[in-house]
Amino acid sequence: MNADNPLIKVTNLEKVFGKKGEISTHALDNVSIDINRGDVLVVVGPSGSGKSTFLRCLNLLEVPTGGSVIFEGQDITDPRNNINKLRMKMGMVFQQFNLFPHMTVLKNMTIGPVKLLKKSQQEAEKTAMELLERVGLADRAGSYPNQLSGGQKQRIAIVRALCMNPDVMLFDEPTSALDPEMVGEVLDVMKALAKQKMTMICVTHEMGFAREVASRVVFMENGRIIEDNSPKEFFENPTNPRLKEFLDKVL
Amino acid sequence: MFDVFIQKLYANFIQDDRYMYIVNGFFTTCKIALVAIVIGLLLGFVIAIIRSSYDMNKDHSKNGLGSILLSLANKICNLYLTIIRGTPVVVQLLIIYFVIFSTVNVNKTFAAICAFGFNSAAYVAEIVRGGIMSIDKGQLEAGRSLGFSYPLTMIFIILPQAIKNVLPALGNEFIVLIKETSVAGYIAIEDLTKGGDIIRSRTYSAFIPLITVACIYLIVVLVLSKLLNILERRLRAGER
Ligand SMILES: Nc1ncnc2c1ncn2[C@@H]1O[C@H](COP(=O)(O)OP(=O)(O)OP(=O)(O)O)[C@@H](O)[C@H]1O
Numbered sequence: 001m002n003a004d005n006p007l008i009k010v011t012n013l014e015k016v017f018g019k020k021g022e023i024s025t026h027a028l029d030n031v032s033i034d035i036n037r038g039d040v041l042v043v044v045g046p047s048g049s050g051k052s053t054f055l056r057c058l059n060l061l062e063v064p065t066g067g068s069v070i071f072e073g074q075d076i077t078d079p080r081n082n083i084n085k086l087r088m089k090m091g092m093v094f095q096q097f098n099l100f101p102h103m104t105v106l107k108n109m110t111i112g113p114v115k116l117l118k119k120s121q122q123e124a125e126k127t128a129m130e131l132l133e134r135v136g137l138a139d140r141a142g143s144y145p146n147q148l149s150g151g152q153k154q155r156i157a158i159v160r161a162l163c164m165n166p167d168v169m170l171f172d173e174p175t176s177a178l179d180p181e182m183v184g185e186v187l188d189v190m191k192a193l194a195k196q197k198m199t200m201i202c203v204t205h206e207m208g209f210a211r212e213v214a215s216r217v218v219f220m221e222n223g224r225i226i227e228d229n230s231p232k233e234f235f236e237n238p239t240n241p242r243l244k245e246f247l248d249k250v251l
Numbered sequence: 252m253f254d255v256f257i258q259k260l261y262a263n264f265i266q267d268d269r270y271m272y273i274v275n276g277f278f279t280t281c282k283i284a285l286v287a288i289v290i291g292l293l294l295g296f297v298i299a300i301i302r303s304s305y306d307m308n309k310d311h312s313k314n315g316l317g318s319i320l321l322s323l324a325n326k327i328c329n330l331y332l333t334i335i336r337g338t339p340v341v342v343q344l345l346i347i348y349f350v351i352f353s354t355v356n357v358n359k360t361f362a363a364i365c366a367f368g369f370n371s372a373a374y375v376a377e378i379v380r381g382g383i384m385s386i387d388k389g390q391l392e393a394g395r396s397l398g399f400s401y402p403l404t405m406i407f408i409i410l411p412q413a414i415k416n417v418l419p420a421l422g423n424e425f426i427v428l429i430k431e432t433s434v435a436g437y438i439a440i441e442d443l444t445k446g447g448d449i450i451r452s453r454t455y456s457a458f459i460p461l462i463t464v465a466c467i468y469l470i471v472v473l474v475l476s477k478l479l480n481i482l483e484r485r486l487r488a489g490e491r
């Protein structure tokens with residue numbers, strides 16, 4: 001594949017919740033954006049602006065009602081493309097962690113590679129342990145999720161996604177459910193990931209993270225992307241009056 | 252006084268080998284209950300999975316052949332549940348034996364197994380569906396986002412958690428089922444209850460045979476509850 005092509009090409013993406021005739025919400029309204037390899041895209045915006053919906057449309061957890069998402073040259077909404085295969089290349093981290101409570105940390109991390117990538121248990125465990133080492137949780141490999149703190153859970157959720165060796169990582173407010181003292185440890189893992197040139201799309205309210213780590217920051221409102229800029233320009237010279245208002249409130 | 256009791260014991264159990272009514276009845280009851288439980292579990296899980304898959308996927312409906320089939324299967328399951336849960340098990344037993352199997356000459360025990368198995372399936376289905384629906388939606392999303400298909404997510408992620416949660420309710424359903432098989436006598440099956448009743452009709456003493464039968468049911472139920480308790484503890488081990 002041509003390396004110059006965007007990793008994800010989003011064109012005229014639309015998502016309307018609710019059936020025709022009923023009260024419907026236009027959660028995404030004609031969103032177009034190219035995401036290149038190595039981009040760290042941070043998405044900010046007020047509550048209800050469609051950030052989660054945008055992220056979830058990228059891996060088809062939410063089915064768009066219009067437009068297209070081309071990931072590595074394949075349209076994810078085309079039923080002829082195997083969505084499960086495509087999702088293996090897109091890691092996702094949720095606000096509520098969503099670890100599997102009936103499995104140990106190690107099992108959480110190896111079940112995907114073993115069952116889906118057909119790796120041997122040994123091989124999968126080796127990769128998992130290396131990743132656990134990197135986030136400082138190697139000693140928790142045998143623990144169950146409810147024996148961990150929120151920050152630990154989220155770090156595990158991140159490395160669980162990384163075990164699949166994805167080409168892009170999607171984060172939906174990964175630190176919003178955490179006690180303040182645990183936010184830092186999760187952001188540190190994300191920063192390290194960005195440093196390794198992982199392509200990342202992060203919905204977050206952590207403006208410090210956006211400023212420091214993002215290669216691009218996007219502002220959404222009412223289902224539209226109304227600003228897409230480098231972090232420096234985004235925070236120092238916001239052009240859009242709605243963005244200015246938003247930044248005044250959150251900074 | 253004691254002599255009279257010994258005499259009664261003799262008349263109820265030893266004379267003419269009457270204890271064999273109890274023994275044979277016990278095995279018949281066990282056979283019906285065990286096979287019915289297996290049928291109930293298998294059919295119940297299938298129905299539960301169809302119903303919850305329909306519920307979980309209906310806002311994602313793509314109008315393909317798959318979703319049309321699923322919607323049809325869901326309707327059939329709903330009808331089945333309505334009928335089974337809306338009518339008494341004795342009536343179902345009579346209908347299966349005298350109506351559905353009236354032309355084919357089947358074994359009575361087989362008819363009873365079908366009746367109790369199909370009946371139990373409806374209750375198992377609702378228990379398991381409740382268990383599936385109680386699992387946080389995030390679990391399904393986490394499984395799917397890793398690349399697991401819907402069926403694989405069910406198998407590896409949702410069902411193991413759901414089963415653990417509904418084990419007490421399933422155990423209760425088994426206990427109810429074992430006791431419910433006592434109506435098998437309606438189609439002249441000599442199960443445990445019927446066996447005790449036959450002795451009563453021969454000896455004209457009700458107390459000993461009926462209390463014996465009651466005690467046997469009680470022991471079976473107690474043993475089963477104990478086993479289920481152990482299983483439950485095993486499954487939960489380590490998780491807290
Ligand atoms: N499953 C759904 N059914 C109906 N409406 C929905 C659904 N999910 C989201 N919406 C609506 O779509 C709009 C966008 O929601 P979304 O969750 O994407 O916002 P968000 O920017 O992530 O907000 P937040 O910062 O609160 O997470 C909202 O108006 C929301 O009410």
Ligand SMILES: [Mg+2]
Pocket residue numbers: 051052053173
């Ligand atoms: Mg959101």
